[in-house]
Amino acid sequence: MAPPMDIHRSAHPKVMIAPPRLNLRRAASYQGERGPSSSTTSRFNFNHLIFSSPPPSPGLPALVPRPRKSSSAPRPSRVLRVLVWISGLAALLILFRALIQGGERILVVGRSFEGEEQYEMVGQDELPEFPTPIALTDQHGKSRWTVSIPPSSEFPLSIKEYSDICTKCQEVAAHVRALRGKSPLSQHASQDYYYEDPYFIDVRDAEKKGILLGVQDKKRAVPTEAQDGxxxxxxxxxxxxxxxxxxxxxxxxxxxxxxxxxxxxxxxxxxxxxxxxxxxxxxxxxxxxxxxxxxxxxxxxxxxxxxxxxxxxxxxxxxxxxxxxxxxxxxxxxxxxxxxxxxxxxxxxxxxxxxxxxxxxxxxxxxFHLNNDDHPYVNKRVKELKEKASVPQGNYNDGTIIGVHVRQGDLHPFEYQYNGAYIPLDQYAQKFQELIEERHNFSTPLGGEDIVAKQHSFMVVASDNPDVYETDEFKDSFRAQEQIKLAGKQLEEVSKPEKWVMHKFIDESFGWEGGFFASMFWNLGRATLHNADGTDDDDNSQEAEQPSADTVRLRGLVGRAYVMDLAVLGQASDTVICTMSAMGCRLLAVMMGWDKAIAGGNWVNIDGTFMWTGITL
Known part of the structure; x- marks a missing residue:
């Protein structure tokens, strides 16, 4: 019988008793998956308890770090972690900048896309690079609004930009009222011409209070003289x-x-x-x-x-x-x-x-003070016309000067029966006869009718159509001014050319025939290529092309002729006959004065029964 093993006398320093909690597995767990090859090798022994270092004690800290446990959850990649760090840093910078800027937050009405009528509210911390109303929200959540126009913008802004700003102002004002918890404006307040929005801050006041300076980009260009208008x-x-x-x-x-x-x-x-x-x-x-x-x-x-x-x-x-x-x-x-x-x-x-x-x-x-060239001429012309109307001494009255303003071209009367054409010229002549008879068909203190005054009464005509002056109705009248005349289209008789002979091409004669037409005005001085289309549907197309110096000069002559006509009629006429559909007719009423034109009945409108009115939109 073999002697019992004396474990206590073993001198091996790395041998230790397995703790009671140790779960002894089958031999395959320690010796591999293959089982014992023989009865000798399958004999139980303590070789599996011999380690290079003793296992950690249940009550003591481990002497070596435990191996990491493998996790089934995927770890974020290094690129993703870098992005997270960058995003966090950017958020901190934005928060720090917002604290420096006083906590102001901007709501900008963004640009509208084609076909859209609604304007999107966009949140941002920088002033927009285009003119637009903006809503400002401070750190207390109180909202106000103003209009931001970059100082580098050209002045004046375009027609479309001004129109868009006014449309957006209504949107932003309503939005700010909603943020303030206020109900929409009442009908009375919305119709008040001098209503002051309590939440609107004028640009100058906003800059003084630092509301705009805190978010304004200081690198913006300073306006130049060309941008100042x-x-x-x-x-x-x-x-x-x-x-x-x-x-x-x-x-x-x-x-x-x-x-x-x-x-x-x-x-x-x-x-x-x-x-x-x-x-x-x-x-x-x-x-x-x-x-x-x-x-x-x-x-x-x-x-x-x-x-x-x-x-x-x-x-x-x-x-x-x-x-x-x-x-x-x-x-x-x-x-x-x-x-x-x-x-x-x-x-x-x-x-x-x-x-x-x-x-x-x-x-x-x-x-209304004409330039140094036209003002002396108008004064001289008014004096000449009044001298023609004056009668010799000893007569009771001077003659009456009846100013007649005839507007044709692309403007048609208000009165329905003439809306597709023009007021017939004989109505002007007929009204002239009625006014003369009314004012001079009476017995003078010396006896007899005021015949001499009738003989010294006449019409002074101003028209945008040069052919009007040659008609039978106005053949005995005087032009308002002859300083600048708009030439009509003269029809010249041209001999019939021989069929087999080559002739030089003669361009068709051109004149201001028919009156003032907008398409003709915009095409003054431009190449024939531009005149192919007589209409212009795009209102902003006139801004796209800068007119030449000759074009501006021709337009200026048309304008000077127009204002001189008005000046002579307004100063020389005792009574004015015109059509209220023409703005020149309403201007003449203003030039004559309220007492003479309106109260005195010397401003006569023959285009329906409409009363005087100013701006019509």
């Missing part, structure tokens, strides 16, 4: 020592409408409105179709202050300190709310428009 009524020297105007109104002489009458009526009314609101007044004419304002009129009254930076001039809202008014924003300035404010709704006669008439009259008196 051309302001009439601004002093040429001493601007550095002058203070900036507290409030101002700048009228932009640019429109897709070729007619000059609408521009003058709007200009005069805008000036009267600026005087009533105590605003400085400037005229911008850098893109006027008729050339420079001072080529036709003397400069507007010079202001005692300098205009503000151009990016502070806003087309809306109405209570902006520095307002820009143009044909593109006419509805904002002269729309329904303007009529509600200035019309006398208690009256149903022509006195309803008296206050609006007064605004236009103020503008006429201040601005």
């Amino acid at each position: 051309h302001l009439v009524g601004q002093r040429k020297d001493g601007l550095a020592d002058m203070e900036t105007c507290r409030t101002s109104l700048t009228f932009v002489l640019e429109s897709s409408d070729a007619g000059l009458g609408s521009a003058l009526m709007m200009l005069w009314t805008a000036y009267g409105l600026a005087q009533k609101e105590k605003r400085a007044f400037f005229i911008e004419d850098s893109r006027w179709a008729y050339g420079q304002y001072t080529d036709m009129f003397k400069s507007s009254p010079v202001q005692n202050c300098k205009p503000p930076p151009r990016h502070q001039m806003l087309p809306c809202p109405r209570n902006a300190k520095h307002l820009v008014v143009s044909a593109a924003t006419a509805r904002e300035t002269f729309g329904t709310n303007f009529n509600v404010e200035y019309e006398n709704t208690k009256r149903t006669d022509v006195n309803r428009e008296h206050a609006i008439y007064d605004l236009a009259r103020i503008g006429y008196e201040a601005l």
